[in-house]
Amino acid sequence: MVIKMSEPKWVEHIRERGRALLKNGRLKKDEYINLKTFKSKNETMKKIERLEDAPKEVLAAFERLGLSREEQKRLLGITVQVDGNMLLSQVSKILEKKNVTIDSTSEAVKKYPEIKNYFFKLVPYDLNELTAYHAAHWSGGVYIHANGKFQSPINAYFLLLSPLFSQLEHTIVVLEPNSEITVVEGCTAPIPVRNSIHVGINELYVKKNARLNLIKLQNWPSYVHTRPITKIKAEKGTHVNITNIILGGGASTIETPIVELGEEAKINSETLIFSDNNSLINVASYVTAYRDSSTVLLSKTIAGKNSKVIVRDNITAEGKAKGHISCDGLLLSKNAQITSVPSLSSHSPDANLSHEAAIGKLNEESLFYLRSRGLSEKQAETLLIEGFMSPLMKKLPILYRQEVKKIIELKGGM
Amino acid sequence: MLELKNITINAGKRKIVENLNMKIKAGEINVLFGPNAAGKSSLALALAGHPEYKITKGKIILDGENITKKAPEYKSRKGLFLLFQSPPSVEGVKLRDLLSTISNEKDRLKIFEKAKKFLLTAGLSEQFLNREINKGFSGGEKKKFELALLFLLSPKYVILDEPDSGVDIDSSKLIVEKINELKSLSKGVLLITHYPAILKNLNIDKVCVMKNGKIVEEGGREVAEKIEEKGFNGDKNE
Ligand SMILES: Nc1ncnc2c1ncn2[C@@H]1O[C@H](COP(=O)(O)OP(=O)(O)OP(=O)(O)O)[C@@H](O)[C@H]1O
Ligand SMILES: [Mg+2]
Numbered sequence: 301m302v303i304k305m306s307e308p309k310w311v312e313h314i315r316e317r318g319r320a321l322l323k324n325g326r327l328k329k330d331e332y333i334n335l336k337t338f339k340s341k342n343e344t345m346k347k348i349e350r351l352e353d354a355p356k357e358v359l360a361a362f363e364r365l366g367l368s369r370e371e372q373k374r375l376l377g378i379t380v381q382v383d384g385n386m387l388l389s390q391v392s393k394i395l396e397k398k399n400v401t402i403d404s405t406s407e408a409v410k411k412y413p414e415i416k417n418y419f420f421k422l423v424p425y426d427l428n429e430l431t432a433y434h435a436a437h438w439s440g441g442v443y444i445h446a447n448g449k450f451q452s453p454i455n456a457y458f459l460l461l462s463p464l465f466s467q468l469e470h471t472i473v474v475l476e477p478n479s480e481i482t483v484v485e486g487c488t489a490p491i492p493v494r495n496s497i498h499v500g501i502n503e504l505y506v507k508k509n510a511r512l513n514l515i516k517l518q519n520w521p522s523y524v525h526t527r528p529i530t531k532i533k534a535e536k537g538t539h540v541n542i543t544n545i546i547l548g549g550g551a552s553t554i555e556t557p558i559v560e561l562g563e564e565a566k567i568n569s570e571t572l573i574f575s576d577n578n579s580l581i582n583v584a585s586y587v588t589a590y591r592d593s594s595t596v597l598l599s600k601t602i603a604g605k606n607s608k609v610i611v612r613d614n615i616t617a618e619g620k621a622k623g624h625i626s627c628d629g630l631l632l633s634k635n636a637q638i639t640s641v642p643s644l645s646s647h648s649p650d651a652n653l654s655h656e657a658a659i660g661k662l663n664e665e666s667l668f669y670l671r672s673r674g675l676s677e678k679q680a681e682t683l684l685i686e687g688f689m690s691p692l693m694k695k696l697p698i699l700y701r702q703e704v705k706k707i708i709e710l711k712g713g714m
Numbered sequence: 715m716l717e718l719k720n721i722t723i724n725a726g727k728r729k730i731v732e733n734l735n736m737k738i739k740a741g742e743i744n745v746l747f748g749p750n751a752a753g754k755s756s757l758a759l760a761l762a763g764h765p766e767y768k769i770t771k772g773k774i775i776l777d778g779e780n781i782t783k784k785a786p787e788y789k790s791r792k793g794l795f796l797l798f799q800s801p802p803s804v805e806g807v808k809l810r811d812l813l814s815t816i817s818n819e820k821d822r823l824k825i826f827e828k829a830k831k832f833l834l835t836a837g838l839s840e841q842f843l844n845r846e847i848n849k850g851f852s853g854g855e856k857k858k859f860e861l862a863l864l865f866l867l868s869p870k871y872v873i874l875d876e877p878d879s880g881v882d883i884d885s886s887k888l889i890v891e892k893i894n895e896l897k898s899l900s901k902g903v904l905l906i907t908h909y910p911a912i913l914k915n916l917n918i919d920k921v922c923v924m925k926n927g928k929i930v931e932e933g934g935r936e937v938a939e940k941i942e943e944k945g946f947n948g949d950k951n952e
Binding site for chain 2: 663664665666668669670671672673674675676677679682683684686687688689690691
């Protein structure tokens with residue numbers, strides 16, 4: 301039996317603050333999003349025990365994320381949120397033994413008092429109108445708390461099925477000192493969902509010497525606007541690996557992993573952006589790096605049709621830190637546009653920061669070479685696009701590699 | 715037979731090759747000499763269908779079919795192979811990927827095995843199946859890789875654009891052997907080279923000399939011997 305508990309006072313307080321901020325209307329508005337048009341409450345789908353029992357449209361969404369039935373069964377920790385509610389949380393007992401807790405954030409705020417120390421602590425809710433809106437109306441997200449090491453990935457999926465809906469999931473990941481986990485987050489909406497938004501807030505706490513692998517896969521249709529914010533606090537001696545796959549997406553999308561990188565910590569962030577149709581994708585990564593830390597921000601962008609992509613990367617060194625930004629862009633059409641804005645600032649003479657960027661189209665000589673070996677123009681282009689992505693694809697778990705390829709092919713960019 | 719009839723080639727606005735005629739028969743080795751910038755590579759690239767080298771006049775006839783305006787892949791599938799003088803590196807693409815694309819799933823393993831065999835006979839290791847094409851290859855490795863690919867694709871007519879440039883003595887011997895092998899396999903060969911000396915061990919049929927985009931001399935082995943002795947401007951310097 302499920303006991304319905306009400307939200308604790310501190311959550312109510314945050315919601316009130318959010319509402320008050322919205323009411324006074326002074327926060328920065330988003331030029332693409334009019335919040336009045338959205339609803340944040342919807343009908344709840346009945347919670348299920350196994351993924352096989354999910355409704356058709358949910359399973360279809362999984363295909364969009366490239367997960368086959370067989371692969372779904374192998375996952376040990378998996379949560380699925382549809383719109384604002386948790387549809388499924390299938391968590392193996394093995395996770396418990398390894399001291400890993402997974403729950404819907406909506407439930408977690410009622411069950412685990414310590415979450416108060418993490419909720420809206422890295423992202424301020426008065427950042428802009430959307431964060432205030434999120435504070436007032438948030439629903440769902442996952443709470444992952446690890447106090448140990450767990451090899452196989454923990455999967456959290458967010459699906460948007462309702463039109464005119466604002467998905468406001470709040471995800472919190474806490475790694476206690478020396479812990480190690482891999483989190484895979486997948487977000488998508490099946491084709492018929494129109495004019496919805498996704499404003500997810502992710503707050504990740506990686507404590508001393510812990511290791512986090514974060515894989516984020518987003519596959520949005522071009523009429524869903526998304527504004528996810530990811531903020532990571534990585535303490536001394538931690539390792540953080542981020543693989544960010546952004547496939548298509550909103551007529552405008554902003555993705556913002558912001559990191560505070562402690563002493564002797566390491567972050568490796570790799571982003572693959574594939575845009576088509578009229579997408580306008582804005583990707584930003586900011587790292588504040590402390591003594592003896594090391595940062596690598598690498599992005600590969602493929603822009604087709606009429607899409608525009610802006611990639612902003614910044615490393616600010618607060619001490620003797622190492623950092624490198626690399627941004628590669630591939631334009632598939634005359635009307636596509638890629639802008640790379642790398643920036644470095646150093647507050648220490650001993651810091652070692654660098655950046656490189658290159659944007660171009662498919663290499664004509666390589667195309668001709670492949671065609672002269674019998675490949676059609678299309679085949680040659682596909683191989684070269686895959687070749688462009690390959691350094692990043694290699695980093696993906698094999699499970700996702702084939703799938704990302706498939707999705708990109710489906711999107712017709714190849 | 716691969717027949718070039720009255721071919722004129724432009725790169726951009728510039729005319730590079732003019733009114734060129736040539737017949738390459740199956741089982742014959744034709745050698746093309748010519749000073750730097752004569753237009754030899756332009757001819758080779760235009761024949762293979764490079765979009766920058768436009769055939770503005772004339773025809774290419776391959777075994778009776780007019781392939782002048784066909785796409786590079788069409789020409790390749792019809793049995794024309796160009797060994798590049800300087801093959802480009804193909805970022806992120808391995809021979810394995812290339813072969814996977816042009817084969818169906820059921821033949822794939824067989825083709826990989828064949829590729830390994832030809833890599834070995836061309837003097838390379840099997841590793842080249844899994845390296846990005848031409849990326850970081852040494853000059854000689856590039857030539858050998860092209861040669862391995864040639865034997866793997868088994869075309870009817872091959873244009874070899876300086877397969878012997880920049881290779882060491884042993885490799886040069888291997889390449890000569892391979893060219894003779896092509897002849898014995900009844901391939902039609904057009905060999906572009908700067909080294910008359912390698913012809914000594916080659917079973918050649920014809921020698922042409924190109925200057926400023928035109929064939930200025932044709933004949934047998936004696937043409938090559940004259941060039942070896944006097945160079946391309948031999949007559950004028952007398
Ligand atoms: N795309 C191009 N646009 C303009 N001119 C070109 C182009 N490609 C080649 N050329 C010019 O055409 C001439 C012939 O070049 P080509 O490479 O065919 O010479 P080659 O006979 O192969 O010389 P080498 O023996 O040095 O390899 C050169 O003057 C070259 O600069
Ligand atoms: Mg040349």
